[in-house]
Amino acid sequence: MNLKALKHIYFLGIGGIGMSAIARWFIANGYSLAGYDKTATPLTNALQAEGIPVHFSDDISLIPAEFLANKEETLIVYTPAIPKDHLEFNYLKDNGFTLMKRSQVLGLLTKSFFTIAVSGTHGKTTTSSMVSHILKNAGKNVTAFLGGITQNYGTNFLINESPEDVICVVEADEFDRSFLTLYPNLTIVTSTDADHLDIYGDHDQLLESFQLFVSQLKEGGKLYQRKGLNLASFTNNESTEYSLYEGDFYAENLRIENAEMIFDIVYPNGIIKDCTLLTPGFHNVENALAATAVALEVGLSPAEIKEGICTFGGVKRRFEYHIRSKKIVYIDDYAHHPTEIQAFLSSVKALYPQHKLTVVFQPHLFTRTRDFQEGFAESLSLADDLILLDIYPARELPIEGVTSDIIFNKVTSPSKTLCSKEAVLDLLKEKQPELIVSVGAGDIDTLIPKIKEWGLSL
Known part of the structure; x- marks a missing residue:
């Protein structure tokens, strides 16, 4: 693959964190870009603001005409998360376009x-x-x-x-x-x-x-x-x-x-x-x-x-402070594996040894929950008060018998509650925690603005 011979780069799954980084490299080096993703996110909004056309319907007619008309000058970059029945993916593959996984392109660039x-x-x-x-x-x-x-x-x-x-x-x-x-x-x-x-x-x-x-x-x-x-x-x-x-x-x-x-x-x-x-x-x-x-x-x-x-300020959703006031401390973290949760929660408890720790956790993937249920229960038992949400499925279909209960039943925290994501804020208002952390890799991040707004109002 000769990158210098290319003019157009089309991304299937452009909103992924790794995909968007590669997209930014191509745009910074003068290539013409466009992309598809399933839903709009802050990342796709940022890419659009940077001048990259992004659409959210699986529709071949939305691929720029100049990309389709210049097969030899167009590279298709895709994420493995694209489903095999995706219309655009199959059209581009069947019509002889060059398709490469994100990881392959990253290998070329480096x-x-x-x-x-x-x-x-x-x-x-x-x-x-x-x-x-x-x-x-x-x-x-x-x-x-x-x-x-x-x-x-x-x-x-x-x-x-x-x-x-x-x-x-x-x-x-x-x-x-x-x-x-x-x-x-x-x-x-x-x-x-x-x-x-x-x-x-x-x-x-x-x-x-x-x-x-x-x-x-x-x-x-x-x-x-x-x-x-x-x-x-x-x-x-x-x-x-x-x-x-x-x-x-x-x-x-x-x-x-x-x-x-x-x-x-x-x-x-x-x-x-x-x-x-x-x-x-x-x-x-x-x-x-x-x-x-x-x-x-x-x-x-x-x-x-x-x-x-x-002077390193950290990374969003990695031990990210949202509130540090006299009334409440609120930290968010992306941890979604028992080892990560253990490291994060033990660090929080060491930093705030006099505070009661309230943990809001959303399991990520049915298979990960099934495979590491014992580890999740052990690490989450570091919480003084656990609020456990439903499993975020991501790319997976449900597995019979695999729910948040298989973790919940093994947790030894003095206080624990199974809770829907929608009911979390009301529960926090009732509990009035002094040290709260939200943890997980799914869509638990959508709770951050609501928890932050409530915490700052105290």
Whole structure:
């Protein structure tokens, strides 16, 4: 595929967080774009505001005529979430257009850059965003394809300022084995916990995918893995380990002051003292260790790294504060796996040890709920008061016997309630919580403005 021969790029599923980042790269580099998505979202609204035509009906006549008339100059980029009976997808495929998955296009785009790939079943969005900010804040020529909206830049895509000496930071997604299209210079692996078992079947298959991914490091590259992942033997390149309390990179003198985490970063050749995270969490301290390791590798000074860490504003829906008042603290997080929930809730409780913690959680996917019901129950039992919503189905059809009850019945919190999404606000008004978190990857984010408005009115 010669990208220089193309003029038109058409996206099926343009509103996805990864798809929209690639769309922004093409628009920034002078291509003509258009796209389809099932429903309008803040992301599609932003793309339309940037001049990209987007429609929401599966209708071949809505594809721009110049795209259809110039097959050799048009590339179709699609997400695996597009259903197989999609009219536009099948028309374009049957009429000989070039179709590529998002992951394949990302592989093409990153081939010509020095690439830092950040992978892992948890933590990759925050870590890749943190790496991008640290480098950009230090004046490096960065392009970045991210899986979340950064608070510092208000976007999931950063464009390089010149074509020379570009450092590309990419969030490497394990879903559907998408990251196997990448051949990075530096790779971070944050975690390899069992997930996406509807795709992989079992944990061993997922682990094999990560092993293949790290084997694709370019010669002379480096692997940075969280201690205990045991991936070093699958690459011929140098490997570095990090974790909260041990490894080549670890944290020291970690303390909490005014609900902020402050810590020193210890690495083989020195120490960076008194780093403060605007986005707290023990897991985010570990993410900062990984980001520090690659930043040192590409030539940043300890002072530049510290400034980057201390000014990193986080990512939307990742430990995102919405209210911090004397009456109520409200935080929202995208966590949707037991390990993520455990890390998030334990961090919140450490920051606010005197507060009763109320958790509103929406399970995501029937298969994930079924496969990890014990883990969900254990992690959610950290809540003093749990409000559990119905399962958000996303791409799945219901599974007989799989409902939120299978988690609810195992939760040991002193107070727990099954609740519809529509009834949450009334329940919160009744309970009057002092510390509330909303958690989940479905449409629970639609509750955020309502909870925030109520909380600010107290």
